Amino acid sequence: MEMYRSHVMICRGTGCTSANSEQIAKNFEEEIKKHGLEKEVVVERTGCFGLCALGPIVIIYPEASFYSLVKPEDVEEIVKEHLVKGRVVKRLLYAESVEEDRIKSINEVDFYKKQVRVALRNCGIINPENIDEYIAFDGYKALAKVLTEMTPVQVIDTVKKSGLRGRGGAGFPTGMKWEFASKSHNEQKYVLCNADEGDPGAFMDRSVLEGDPHSVIEAMTIAGYAIGANQGYIYVRAEYPIAVKRLAIAISQAREYGLLGKGIMGTNFNFDLEVRLGAGAFVCGEETALIASIEGQRGMPRPRPPFPAVKGLFGKPTILNNVETYANICPIFLNGPEWFASMGTEKSKGTKVFALGGKINNTGLVEIPMGTTMREVIYEIGGGCPNGKKYKAAQTGGPSGGCIPASHLDVAIDYENLIALGSMMGSGGLIVMDEDNCMVDIARYFLDFTVDESCGKCTPCREGTKRMLEILERITEGKGEESDIEKLETLAKNIKNSALCGLGQTAPNPILSTLKYFRDEYEAHIRDKKCPAGVCQALLSYTVIDEKCKGCGICAKQCPVSCISGQPKTVYKINSDKCIKCGVCMTKCPFKAIEKK
Amino acid sequence: MSDIAFKEKMEKLEHILEEHKNKQGALMPILHETQELFGYLPEEAQKRISEVTLVPTAEIYGVATFYSRFTLKPRGKYTIGVCLGTACYVKDAQSIMDRLKDELKIKPGDSTDDGKFTLEATRCLGCCGLAPVIMINEDVYGKLAADDIPGILKKYE
Known part of the structure; x- marks a missing residue:
């Protein structure tokens, strides 16, 4: 293996790629060659570093110098100064990392200081298109341990002991899900990965797939061993072309190394994977709808039971976990379930990745231990609202979730606490809104989304959400009536209780939660015909x-x-x-x- | 599309069908690849898929119209997707959409007369750090203001 004195890591996640990071990588390679350093310095294209707001990002190791907002024309200077003369180019460093007498490494800056990267452990550190780099960072070691030292029952017990819960939304204990499927007797079982990340504002799954695809492949193979499945499918959004491409590369490399296919690692365990593309239907995030879609049908959910663990894909026992859940699996086997369970709160263990977006300074991806407060995430890591605007609310859980107002910012983030506030963990999108955002309009926005994405199978969701949207539209157009709030509440309650799947059952949440915390805004729209935030055009x-x-x-x-x-x-x-x-x-x-x- | 070009594509469709023939749940991958080939899902292609896969045309039509990425109408050379996800929405993605409508003189879902652009409102593209965002075919443009639009469109002329 080649040894290099310096590593230039260039983000090739979607964010930085759109800001021309490939050109930056090429310029680095050219300049390095020009200076005859190609045996000393290597350029690596990695996954997302998280701080998308400041892309394109370049990190140079071993100093861990954090260059932000790099332009292709800056490369010449960085190579000449930093790589040839060993002088860091201060003017291009991330401003916060520059102090008078010294330069902070990336782990010391506010954005990273409080983060604990488990699911994102390899993102931004390895080249996702090179399996050797993944292996060098303990990749496939967990699989080796599982296949050679553990029985399927022990594997499931380990996952149960870790306390890991599904990261895709509802937070169902992962180990229990695996146990149900392992107890269903059938010769054919399936392992599925939900990478149909449809929640607007969530992009952690995309970043894991783009930055560390092997971690998902390895975890799915472990899951296959645990439940007795030999085939898996990754259902990924067609909107994520880079992720799809890297998954395909990773799968073929894993097959080449004998880490997928027949007789994995010389054992008699067989497992293979196939990628299936979604086609733009939010409801396919629901497990039974996703299964229908892989089967080649319209992505419509069906009533449960039977649960997929008993009767899933092609009628066979199936487990379905989301990308981030799988990304947590291997570290649990490498460091032990006790290590994982030592992080977080009583009922929510480990870490959670959040996608910070909206009116927040440091937009990007962060991974924090469960139990961190919302205030720490928004102010200490996220840097608060830009332009000195006042924080109004953070929306979590996308169209299924709700908002968290300033008065509840000190709540410790875990599944139960967010539900108690009328929101939910969801997949981890966290959109910050400031005084310029109208909460009635936000509720209208989410209902517009659910109406559009409702599959139409059950009446409460198909008709009910439409009626709620009509009322909200009326209110934002200044035609609201006194009885509207009451009507919304009744409809919301009925839809929650009677809709077939998660999409419908949670569709009223954005309304209920904005009503709970921002009732005065609704009243201002209805009674005074005013939009206090200055958003609703008809009222301005x-x-x-x-x-x-x-x-x-x-x-x-x-x-x-x-x-x-x-x-x-x-x-x-x-x-x-x-x-x-x-x-x-x-x-x-x-x-x-x-x-x- | 000329008749000859269309015929050639119908022949290529046979390869797609051959490749997926024995796959379970092959319809979605077949439709994806067919759409990539033709740019949309022509009726003739749907009929041929039905003949080979033995899935009734009604069901194929049902699937094709259920998913927003499949289209039964020919598309422009470049599809412009304007992200109206939450992060983009709170950062005024609507003004980007309005500007595109003005510049291209079409509504979302339609294509320009010269067959160059198709305008679409899309769901979250997952680059919320760059909001507001648009995607032209597979290129992502972020941190946009409405005034950036003419310059971007020029690149595709």
């Missing part, structure tokens, strides 16, 4: 702030319906009867003299 009017207007007349010239009148050097007026609320005047005014209320 544009006015000129007299003191700020300099009488330049730009607004009047730009207005497409000529509803602004006035003489140069005097204060202009907007005729709100004619105004179409396009907002052009506000964006064009050089003195910020137009406001919407």
Whole structure:
């Protein structure tokens, strides 16, 4: 094996790739060659480092210098200074890592300091397209241990003891799921991986698949051994082309090494994997719908029982876990279930990956021990809301979840606590909203999503969510009535109790949770016909702030319906009867003299 | 598509069908590859898939219309997907969509007359760190403002 004095790690996750990181990698290779360093320095294309807001990111080891927002033209300087002369290029370092007298390594900066990376352990550290690098970081060691030293029962006991719960949404204990399937007697069983990450705002599964695909393959093989299955399917979104490509590479490399296929590692255990592409149906995140989709049918759920552990894919016993759940499996076998169970809270063990998005400074992926508070995640790791805006709420659990207002920021994150707040863990999307976001509009947005994605099989979801959306649309258009809130609550309760699958049962959550914490916003829309956040167009009017207007007349010239009148050097007026609320005047005014209320 | 080109593609479809013939649950992979081949799912292709797989055409049509990625209409050379996921939505993805509608003079779901662009509203693309985001075929553009749109479209002219 070649030894190098320096490793240049370049993120090739989706975020950084879209910001031209491949060109940066090529420039590095070229410059390194130019300086004759190709035997000393190696360029590695890795998975996501997490801090997507500052991409493209380049980390140079052994110093662990964290270069952010790198441009292809910066590469020449980094090579000349850092790699040839050993002088870190301070101006390109992540600003927070530069102190007066020293430079912090990445593990010391706020964004990473509180993180514990288990599921993301290899993301950003190895080249996901090279199986040898995965093996060098203890890859396939857990599988070797399982196949040569443990019985299937011991494997399941280990997973049970770790306390690992499903990371895809409901939090069902993983070991128990495996045990049910292992006790179903059948010659043919299946192991499935749900990589149809459909929750808007969640991208941890994508990052694991892009950054560390072998960890999922290895864990699925272990699951196959535990339940007695020899075939697995990974159901991945077609919207994730990089993940699909890396999975295909990883599977063929694993087959080549005898880590998938017949007689794995010289034992008599056979297991193989196939990738199946989703086709853009959110409901396929529900297990029975996902199974129907792999079978080649419309992705519609069916009533349970029978559970997939008894009757699943092609009618055979099946287990289905999501990507992040699988990513946690191998470390449990390498470090012991006690180690895993030592992290987290009483009922929620280990870590959880969150995708920070929306109005937060450090957008990206973070992995924290369960029990960390929401405040730590949003302020200490996420850096709070940008532009000095006031935090309003964080939405977790996507269209199935709810929001967490400022008054509950000190809650320790675990499955039970989030449910108690009226939200849920979900897959881990965490969207921060500030004072400029209208909570009624957010509820409307999620209902619009569920109405669109409802498969139409059961009436409560198909009809009920549509009715709720109509009411919300009415409210945001200023046509809300006093009885609307009550109607929403009744509908929500009925849908929750009667819908067939998780999608319908949780669809009312965004409404219930915004009603719980932001009822005043609903009331302002209904009674005063005002949108306090200034989002709902129909309830806004544009006015000129007299003191700020300099009488330049730009607004009047730009207005497409000529509803602004006035003489140069005097204060202009907007005729709100004619105004179409396009907002052009506000964006064009050089003195910020137009406001919407 | 000329008749000859279409015929050639129908021949290629035979290879796809041959490859998946003995697979369990082959319909989804077949439809994905057929769509990649033609750019959409033409009626003739659906009929041929039915003949070989013995899945009734009604069922194929049902599956093809259930999933949002499958389309029965020909698409433009470039499909522009505007992410309207939550993170993009709270960062005003609507203004990006509005600008694209203005520039291309089409509605989401439609294609330009010259067959160049198809505009779509998509679900979360999973690059929430870069919100608001659009995807043109497989290229992702992030941290957009409405004024960036004309410059991006120019690249595809």
